[in-house]
Amino acid sequence: MGPLCPSHHGLVRLDGDVIESPEVIDVLRDDSCPALPGNGTDQHVSSEGVYVVLSDALGPVEVCLNLSGAEPVRERFGTKGRVTQQALLHSAYNSQLEMATKDEAWNTALDAGGAAFELLGNARKAWIYTYVRHHPSTTVGDVVETLDLPERTVYEYVDDLEGAGFVEQSNEGRPAEYTAHDIDLHLVVGETERRITPVLVEAIARRLRDDDVDAYVDRHGLDGLAVALEYAREYVDGSVTHRVMAREQELSSLEAGVILDALRPVVED
Amino acid sequence: MEDADFVVFVDSSVLISCGRRGGARFRALSREARQRDAAFRITPAVYAEVAGDPMLDDYTVDDSAVERALQKGWLKVTESPSYSDPDVSSVMDRAQRFIASAGDRTEDVVERADTEIVGLALEMLQNDTARRVSVLTNDVPLGNAAETLIPQYGFDDDQIVWWTGSEFAPELDADYVSEFE
Numbered sequence: 001m002g003p004l005c006p007s008h009h010g011l012v013r014l015d016g017d018v019i020e021s022p023e024v025i026d027v028l029r030d031d032s033c034p035a036l037p038g039n040g041t042d043q044h045v046s047s048e049g050v051y052v053v054l055s056d057a058l059g060p061v062e063v064c065l066n067l068s069g070a071e072p073v074r075e076r077f078g079t080k081g082r083v084t085q086q087a088l089l090h091s092a093y094n095s096q097l098e099m100a101t102k103d104e105a106w107n108t109a110l111d112a113g114g115a116a117f118e119l120l121g122n123a124r125k126a127w128i129y130t131y132v133r134h135h136p137s138t139t140v141g142d143v144v145e146t147l148d149l150p151e152r153t154v155y156e157y158v159d160d161l162e163g164a165g166f167v168e169q170s171n172e173g174r175p176a177e178y179t180a181h182d183i184d185l186h187l188v189v190g191e192t193e194r195r196i197t198p199v200l201v202e203a204i205a206r207r208l209r210d211d212d213v214d215a216y217v218d219r220h221g222l223d224g225l226a227v228a229l230e231y232a233r234e235y236v237d238g239s240v241t242h243r244v245m246a247r248e249q250e251l252s253s254l255e256a257g258v259i260l261d262a263l264r265p266v267v268e269d
Numbered sequence: 270m271e272d273a274d275f276v277v278f279v280d281s282s283v284l285i286s287c288g289r290r291g292g293a294r295f296r297a298l299s300r301e302a303r304q305r306d307a308a309f310r311i312t313p314a315v316y317a318e319v320a321g322d323p324m325l326d327d328y329t330v331d332d333s334a335v336e337r338a339l340q341k342g343w344l345k346v347t348e349s350p351s352y353s354d355p356d357v358s359s360v361m362d363r364a365q366r367f368i369a370s371a372g373d374r375t376e377d378v379v380e381r382a383d384t385e386i387v388g389l390a391l392e393m394l395q396n397d398t399a400r401r402v403s404v405l406t407n408d409v410p411l412g413n414a415a416e417t418l419i420p421q422y423g424f425d426d427d428q429i430v431w432w433t434g435s436e437f438a439p440e441l442d443a444d445y446v447s448e449f450e
Contacts, residue, residue, distance in 0.1 A: 134449050146448055202449060209446045212289060212328045219327065238409030239372040242282050247378045254322040257285035258330060261407070265444040 119166065119183075119201060120222055123214075124149060125157050126205035132167050133180035133198055141175060147208075194226055202266050203229055216259045231256075232263035273308035276399040278386045279344070280406035281318040283434045283441070284311070288319065288330040290445055295334040297440035302343045307403070309344045311335075312389060314382040316346045350388035352381075356395060356422055361388040364414040371410035387415050394424050403430045405437055 119125050124147065131146055132138045143154050158178060161167045170179040185196040203225055207214040217225050231245040246256035279298075287295040302309050311319075320332045338344035350357050364384035369376045386404055393399040404415045412431030419429040435442030444450045 131448060206446050206449070209448075210290070212330075215327050234372060235409075238413070240374070241368060241379075241383065241408035241410050242285075243380075243383045243408075244368070244372055244374060244378050247380075252322050252324045253281060253318045254285055254330060255324045255328070257282050257318075258289065258324075258328045261282075261286040261289060262445075265446070265449070 119161075119164070120196065120204055122157075123204055123207040124153075125161060126201045127208050128154065128157050129161055129166050129180060129183075130198070130202040130205040132161075132178050133202075136179045137170055137177040138179075139175045139177055194223070199266055200226055200229060203263055206262065206266070210262050212258050212262045216255075216262070228259045229263055229267065232260055232267045235260045236264055236267050273399050275305075275307040275401045275403070276390075276393055277302075277305070277307045277309050277403045277405055278390060279309055279311050279315070280386060280404065280408060280411065281311075281315045282407040282411075283405050283437075284315065284319045284335060285330055286407060286434055286441060288332065288334055290329045292331050292334045294434075294438075294441050294443075295331070295338075297438040298434075299334075299338065299343065301438045302338075308399075309338075310347050310389075311344060312347055312385040313349050314385045347389055350385055350392055352388075354392060354395075357388045357392050360391045360418055360422065361385070363418050364388075364411075367414040367418065368410040371413070383411070384414070386411065387418060390415055390429060391419050391422055394419065394428060395422070401428050401430070403432055405432050405434065407434050 119129060127147060128143050131143060135142065140151065140154050140158055143158070144151050147154065149157075158167065162169070162178070165181060166183060167178045167180050169176045171177045180198070183196060183198055183201060186194070203213065204217070204222070207217060213225075216228065220228070227249065228245075231240060231249075234240045235242070235245070242257040242260050243253050245251065245260065246253040249256065283298070284295075287298045316335075319330070319335050322332075325332055335344070339346065350361065352358055352361075361381055361384040364387040365376055365379045365381065368379045368383065386406070390402040390404060393402060402419075404412055406412050412433070415429055416426075416431045420426050
């Protein structure tokens, strides 16, 4: 097999791990790519020793992605196609991943996981952080009253948030009172940058109370939610209609209208 | 078209907002409709957006509220605008450009169906089926387009008024997640 097609150069490396991104499948099934002949279901080995395996059109896809010029990434893909932050940071493929906001193609940058991003994957933690941010000097008891969670679990989550530096105790007595720190983390993936901010965390927290936000994240992932937040900012600023978002993001206008209505309070704060 | 002194065009942005999560906002919309001496209308494009969308199954939007309103008669679906009317056609084209430029977009992301409300508002004013028209939308560029463009066809500013949902009924501005207000 010849060298990888320049247009498809450099994606992932793998070792029998699983990824389910339709975009990845589309690229790997591109018959015009000399490096990937056939229907993409065979194993291919490039001159750089990287191979690609696709299993089935509808089932999980095993891929080996080439990291051109980079140290091969050995992190394993999760069973739902999630990749580690480190893998993403090294992957030249992510400019394509970041566009993946449709349907189940949500194994994208912000879904990467990793310790720094656990806050994004745990809506209850996101809720606690956001609640503390909106209500300075919050106690664990205050949080327990707003969430249907055991006090022990809330203590654990608050400890985690404190350990990560997202909240800190703001008094010296008991009960402990907590105040939130602003979060501004940057995830740089190829040419794509995602910011993890209190606004994004609040949007995730709303999954607990707003089934429409939850459904949207299920369909479009956290990257999709981050994109929707950008549209919500434009919407509140008066730049776009919900139909413009629908057309640009290939959503139904109803879906765009739903998520803009749900996220509007987040960006209006 | 039947005559009405005051016509309110309700956009899908407001109907979607009102239909979410149990429809409490829709009840407020219905209450306001009963209390105001106005004919509430939706365009065919808006009706298509809020009824029969497959996404309805995934989200909490209840399209049955729109159907009930249509059955009760306080909300009606209009005919499409008269595209062959030069003024109607031109105002819709201008609205398309207006909305696109508001977001620094190209015109192709705004379709003619998106501007039906503006075309119909002008048409009803021109053929005297309405003396006043209000556009009820949360989409700022659409509301601005209606208020900006229609007076340029010889109508007074008070004959075309844009309301957002929250301006129409305070319940439409309530945050479902009160803990974060």
